[in-house]
Amino acid sequence: MDWTDDKSLQLIELYSERSVLWHAEHPHYKSHSKKNEAWCDIAAVIAVDAGEAKRKMASLLATYRKVRHKVLKLREKGAGADDLYEVTWFAFESFSFLEQSYQPRPSxxxxxxxxxxxxxxxxxxxxxxxxxxxxxxxxxxxxxxxxxxxxxxxxxxxxxxxxxxxxxxAKLRRMDPEQQIHAEFLISKVLKKGLLNQLTEHCDVG
Known part of the structure; x- marks a missing residue:
């Protein structure tokens, strides 16, 4: 699928409306089934595969973190308003909803x-x-x-x-949102293989 800026912004908006996917305080945040339902809803709205929607969101989140990191570094250095990093990335403001749940990584x-x-x-x-x-x-x-x-x-x-x-x-809580998505997916696959007695020392869960 060709991800235009408008399509990407629509994806971000749908993602923001489903806080179960990104807000650690959501009552169903740890529910794998609830998150899958949310991704299926998003995929249905924008007419793409749920897996493709997840991958695109992971890419957008990675870019957002990089841009946000530059802005925060300049603020820490005490840069004036005229010297602040000019954010030109089209989707930066659309991710403002993440600020309410963003937690600095512990030392x-x-x-x-x-x-x-x-x-x-x-x-x-x-x-x-x-x-x-x-x-x-x-x-x-x-x-x-x-x-x-x-x-x-x-x-x-x-x-x-x-x-x-x-x-x-505890380790999942310290991950960024898109890393949590990948980790939960892999953990689910490992558990499924274990229940089916398919796990070995060299088992591929990728």
Whole structure:
């Protein structure tokens, strides 16, 4: 399809009207099915394949981030109004709706701190479960506790799968909107192959 400027602006407008696709606070933001429905609606309006609409939006979002980055850098340097970067890209203003949900990426130190906190929380839950087995075991080191849990029951009782889910969700929140779309699509494909017992060490999920 030939994506004219007008067609691209129409795509952006339709995308902005469906905040489930880009607003992390939307109640169905994590629903893969709801997002697919939104993309199908968009595709039907502009008469293109949903996959093509997604790819075009990903391209537009990437350009928007680059232009926005230049503008913010000049503002940080304290440039005057006359010196500000002149935005000539046709779609920049159309993406203004993203400003309400835009979150700066956390520093590496903050990410490490968050991951450490999550790991401590998981270990604390394991220790509490071990403590319920016997009063003597409550004094055992965390490593012994983990070993006891592995023998006592399935891993799901230890909350390991839940912890993985929380960790994946946290990383998705730190991604840009179009990267979230690609990541969710690939995760869905991996899970489907796993349920069908098709996963191998060299499995291609592209």
């Amino acid at each position: 590496r130190q903050l990410i490490k701190s968050e991951d450490d906190d999550k790991a401590l929380a998981v270990r604390a839950r394991r220790k509490r479960k071990c403590g319920s087995v016997s009063s003597e075991d409550s004094q055992a080191p965390a490593s012994d506790c983990t070993a006891q849990l592995s023998i006592a029951g399935p891993r799901s009782e230890c909350g390991e799968f839940e912890a993985v889910g929380i960790n994946v969700a």
